[in-house]
Amino acid sequence: MALLIPKAGASVKLLAFLLLFVLTAGIAFCQQKDSNGVNADTIRRTDVEQLLIKQQQQNQLDSVLKEQWKNVLDSQPDKRRKALESNIGKILIEDSLRRARELKTIDSLKKITTGHPVMLHDDTLFLVYVGIGAFGTKERTQAITGKIKKIYELPFYYKDSFNIVNNGIDLDIVYNDITVLSVSNLDAMWFGQSKQQLAEHYKTIIAQEIDKEREEYSFKNRLRRILVALGTLAALLLLIRLINLFFRRIAGYARARRDRFFKGITFRKFQLISQRKHLSLFLRSLKFIKAGLILLMIYASLSFLFSLFPTTMGWTETLLSWILTPAKALWRAFVRFLPDLFTILVIYFVFNYLIKIIRYFVLEIEDEKIRLSGFHRDWAKPTFNILRFLLYAFMLVIIFPYLPGSHSPAFQGVSVFLGVLLSLGSSSAISNIVSGLVITYMRPFKLGDRVQIGDVIGDVIEKNMLVTRIRTIKNEDITIPNSSVLSSSTINYSSNTQATDTGLILHTTVTIGYDTPWKQVTNALIEAANRTDLILKQPAPFVLQTSLDDFYVSYQLNAYTKSPNESANIYSQLHQNIQDCCAEAGVEIMSPHYRSQRDGNTTTIPEQYWKEDPK
Known part of the structure; x- marks a missing residue:
């Protein structure tokens, strides 16, 4: 950059040289800072202090140059003065740009520089960002804190005893003979204030804080x-x-x-x-x-x-935070969850009304108001239960992504764990469920039927997806897994007892000797069946001769009934009537195995049925 310097005295040349030196040094310094940039990971606290020291030296040099320029301009004629003023204006513009770059650098350093707090008890008075003399920032902070505590612990304290003393370089904040801290140009430049303003600010804070703490901790x-x-x-x-x-x-x-x-x-x-x-x-x-x-x-x-108490005052905020922090977190989570909650409610209501529509048709099928070809009415409720389960499962799959925390690894891990447990521990349950579905649509029996499953005979009192419960004639409730029901044979005694059916055939066998005519035996057995309650007259009972053994004939009485659940009582009454009718007809119920000829003793017929002296 070329400058037009008119021929003048030695003072003018010296002044121009100093101006060029200052301008060149400032531009080089700023360009170096601009090229290096501000890196929060590499700039150390000494860099901050060095920058402030250089700026302080630059400001001192600028003040000297301005004074010399003023003296030179006053001694020059008008023509030379105008030329010098033009050159000085250009230099001042460059100087202002340099200052702007320096201030930008300082502002960048402020963002990455952490101050050390000066504290009294648990209260922070102010932060220290730069050291002074041989003291680093940390050591300076510790020294200031120690002196403030020393003043606080004095037996007598007067707030107005704080003064600001100029030691020629810095401004000292003094309490009686104790120098609390010194405010340097570096401190003032860092905060963008004058030393006097910053010192007054520090003095006010220290005096008020000590006064407040002494008041709070007074007896x-x-x-x-x-x-x-x-x-x-x-x-x-x-x-x-x-x-x-x-x-x-x-x-x-x-x-x-x-x-x-x-x-x-x-x-x-x-x-x-x-x-x-x-x-x-x-x-x-x-x-x-x-x-x-x-x-x-x-x-x-x-x-x-x-x-x-001042020493425990901070505990109050901690204690409140134990309640308020979780409460605020829950509230914020709830507010964030509201849109998803609305979506979940809409999905739920849609599926709920869909299930209600299906239930309506199921009830109509059960009441036989709606008839479907090949679809039995007793399939309606099990089919509805299956459809309802599938719809709810599908609804949960849709809702799952909207649940809070569903995308977190912990939630997903728990879901996988529960899935593994379910798959490992429910193999028998799943087998019973599948068997229950097969039994439902096979329709081998229904509630109230008298059945025999394996060795168990009784009435069906419950059947669900997992088990079938049978109540025996002894009032014993026996639970049979559906997988066992499906794998074993089932006898249904009630399947042919409807109004259009002939009924269940009950049968019993008696053995009579060859000396008794078979027609007489047949008539006696049929009469016994007709006397028995719950035995149908039509179809009529009949007798089958099932075997001709060595000494007797086996007669099987067969009779129809539509009350299989009362078969035990029917058999008991039938056996009583067989004995009475055979006795009335003079038929002995016996299976003779001859060892010797009868010698004239009485027969096995009861005395009240004797007509003549029996032989």
Whole structure:
């Protein structure tokens, strides 16, 4: 850059040389800073101090040059003065640009430089960013903190004893003979203030903080805080006692008038909760509310007690944060979840109404108002249960991505773990479910049927997707897994007992000797069947001769009934009637195995049925 310097005296040449030197050095310095950039990972605290020192030296040199330029301009004629003023203006523009770049560099350093706090007890007074002399920032901060604590611990303290003293280089903040800290040009440049302004600011903060802390820790205030704390504890104990008494009275009142206020909870004539359970739930709710109130008062009292003493004042915020932080987090999570919750509700209502529509058609099929070819009415409810399960499962699959935390690794890990457990531990359950589905659509029996499954005979009282329950004639309830039902043979005694069916054939066998005519035996057996209750007259009973053995004939009586569930009673009465009818007909029920000829002893027929002297 060429400058037009008119021929003048030695002072003008010297001044121009100094200006060029300062301008060149400043431009080079700023260009170096601009080329290197501000890196938060590489700039150290010494870099900050060196930058401030260079800027301080530059400002001092600028002030000297300005004074010399003023003297030179005053001694020059008008023509030379105008030329010099033009050149000086160009230099000042370059100087202002350099200063702007330096301020930008300092602002960048402020963003990455962490100050050290000067503290009194738990309060931060101000931050120190630069060192002074041989003291680094950390050492300087420790020294200032120590002197402030020393003044705080003095037996007597006067707020107005703080003064600002100029030592020729820095401004010292002094309390009596204690120099608390020195405010340097570096400090002023860092904060963009004058030394006097910064020193006044520091003095005010230190004086007020020491005065406040001494007031808070005075004996009078400590005694007052202790009395307030004791009063708070006494009030807390009294309130807890009153709360216990209040809830005890309410519980006693509820017990005394249980018949008036607690009648149980019913839904559609079905009692969900009994009177005793209703009262028990109310009393437990009272205990829960009482415990919540007591804990809330204890929590509030502790927060108040901690706030009384300066040393524990910070604990109040910690104690409150234990409640407020989770509560705020839950509230924010709930607010974020609201759009997903609305989506879940819409999905639920759509599937719920779809299931209601399917239920309507199922009820119509059960009532035979709707008939489907090849679809039995007793399939309606099981089919509805299957469809409902599939729809709810599909609904959960759709809803799952909208659940809070569903995309977190922990949630997904738990889902995988539960899936593995279900697959490993439910093999037999799945087998029973599949067997239950097959049994449902095979229709081997229905509720109330008398069946024989394996060695078990009884009435079907329950069948579901997992098991079938049978009640025997001895009132024994036997549970059979559906997989066992499917793998074993099943006899249904009730399948042919409808109005259009002939009925179940009950049969029993008696053996009669060859000396008795078979027609006489047949008539006696048929008469016994006709006398038996629940035995049908049509189709008529009949007798089959099932075998001709060495000494007797086997007669099998067959009779129809439509009451298979009463087969045990029918058999018992039938056997009684067989004995009576055979005795009336003079037929002995016996299976003779001859060892010797009868010698004239009486027969096995009861005496009341004798017509002549039996042989």
